[in-house]
Amino acid sequence: MSKENFEETMTKLEEIVTELENGNLNLDESVQKFEEGMQKAKQCNKMLEEAEKKITILLEKDGEITEENFDAE
Amino acid sequence: MKYNAVTVTQLNKYIKDRFDEDENLNAILVKGEISNFKNHYTGHLYFTLKDENSLVKCIMFKSYAEKLAFKPTDGMKVMVFGSVSVFERDGVYQIYVKTMMEDGMGDLHEQFEKLKAKLEKEGLFDQTHKKRIPLYPKVVGVLTSQTGAVIRDIINVSTRRNPNVHIRLLPVPVQGPGAAEQIAEKIKIMNEKKLADVIIVGRGGGSLEDLWPFNEEIVARAIYESELPIISAVGHETDFTIADFVADLRAPTPSAAAELAVPDVYELKEKIISYQNRIRQSLKKKIELMKLRYEKCMKSRVFTDPTRNIKDRYIILDTYIKRLETRIRNIQKDKQTRYVEIVAKLDALSPLKTLTRGYCLTEKEEHIIKSAKQLKADDEIKLKFYDGEKNAKVL
Structure with missing residues (x-):
């Protein structure tokens, strides 16, 4: 699964903004870019929302690494 | 003897x-x-x-x-x-x-300078080798002591910037014998198992001896060889270690490292919203521009008075027709005059007029007889009078 990461999606969004603002596209292309841009923005937001707070500690035992929740207090 | x-x-x-x-x-x-x-x-x-x-x-x-x-x-x-x-x-x-x-540690300063010169010459500090810190790392790996202010600061700053951040702490001793080896080893483990998108390696402030593991060659090489980008955060702002020179990014303090590794989500969201607005504005502008062009077209005479051109043409056509009629009439008149003249002339020359006065034409076999010599007895002839004809026979 080669899913775009946040940075790549954000970069594409920025490119679309620039392209649209340059105004060299015809109306059809503009509408298409608009839809694509809105889609990218949605994806970015989704990726930000998707993340879940996790503070974990990796423990090594006999060469095996296990992950546990970590409480810094 | x-x-x-x-x-x-x-x-x-x-x-x-x-x-x-x-x-x-x-x-x-x-x-x-x-x-x-x-x-x-x-x-x-x-x-x-x-x-x-x-x-x-x-x-x-x-x-x-x-x-x-x-x-x-x-x-x-x-x-x-x-x-x-x-x-x-x-x-x-x-x-x-x-x-x-x-x-x-012998003369630590001397060792520091020596190692720094050596690694610099080898290219371990080259800017070209530095990896970019990802804009939005999914997992931030932290290599530091499990206890103490450093990990707490990093967690606090990170969660403030992104409440949904994922921090993965791999505890390492940050001072004393064996610390350098441990740090290098753990950097390798993080890389081998791809346990993070970016790694913060650091510790709090301390004496030069305390910070020493971060000045050791084994750590420098591990950082250099790491495929995951590494942010170094050792001691205070004024402390510079070899690790700082090799790292992809040097943070003055552990808190600053967290700021460099974890993007402010609220800022990112603002940015996305502003991009969305700009996209909307651009499209709106484009459509308005199109509308203006459309309206300009619609205001043209072609659309406001579409029959106007045709009417104009009609007028022109009518004048042509009028001119044509006049011309034909003139020609007709000329011809008529000429005809009357010719008829009058013809009339003057016509034998028929003579016939009315009592003359007649003699024809034999459709030929007009102009001389008596042309006829002999028993020839059948035709006599043409002004009002008709009669057959006759020469005696």
Whole structure:
């Protein structure tokens, strides 16, 4: 699964903004870019929302690494 | 008198046995400064250990030398552990070193400068080798002590910037013997198992000795070889370590490292919203522009008075037709005049007029007879009068 990461999606969004603002596209292309841009923005937001707070500690035992929740207090 | 001499070999054997029997010499810890260091191609290390007054030869076999975590060099103050024995062939005693560790830090500043110069020359600090820190790492790996302010600061700053951040702490000792090896090892583990998108390696402030693991070559090399981008955060703003020079990004403090590694989600969201607005504005502008163009077209005479052109053409057509009619009439008139003239002339010349006065035309076989000689008796002729004709026969 080669899913775009946040940075790549954000970069594409920025490119679309620039392209649209340059105004060299015809109306059809503009509408298409608009839809694509809105889609990218949605994806970015989704990726930000998707993340879940996790503070974990990796423990090594006999060469095996296990992950546990970590409480810094 | 009989001399009871022993051979050199016997002597050296005797002395060797004496040494080997001595418990103190079998397991001894000696400290001194390395000189005359030779790394033999076989992998064995030969050197001399000295202090102000004396020196002793040392050998460290390959199997032991391989396990060394550092590279001994001339002038290094070390402690060696091993046994003292005699090399019979040469009649010398030497320390057979099993392990060696750096004794104190010696002149740390000098070591720091030396290592820095060496690694810089090797290209470990090259900007071109530095990896970019990802804009939005999914997992932030942290290599530091499990206890203390550093990890707490990093967690606090990170969660403030992104409440949904994922921080993965891989605890390492950050000072004391073995810390450097541990740090290097853990950097490798993070890389091998791809446990993070970016790694913060750091510790809080302390003395130069405390910070020393971050000035060790093994850590520098591990950072250099790491495929995951590394942010160094060692001590305070004024503390610079070798790790800082090799790292892809140097943070002045652990809190600053968290700021560099974790993007502010609220800022990112603002940015996305502003992009969305700009996209909307652009499209709106485009559509308005199109509308203006459309309206301009619609205002053109072609659309406001579409029959106007046709009407204009009609008018032109009508004038043409009028001119044509006049012209035809004129031609007709001319021809008529000419006709009347010709008819009058014709009339004047017409034999018919003469016929009315009592003349007649004589024809024979459709030919007009102009002379009596043309006729003979019994010729059938036709006499044409003004009002008709009669057949006749010449007598």
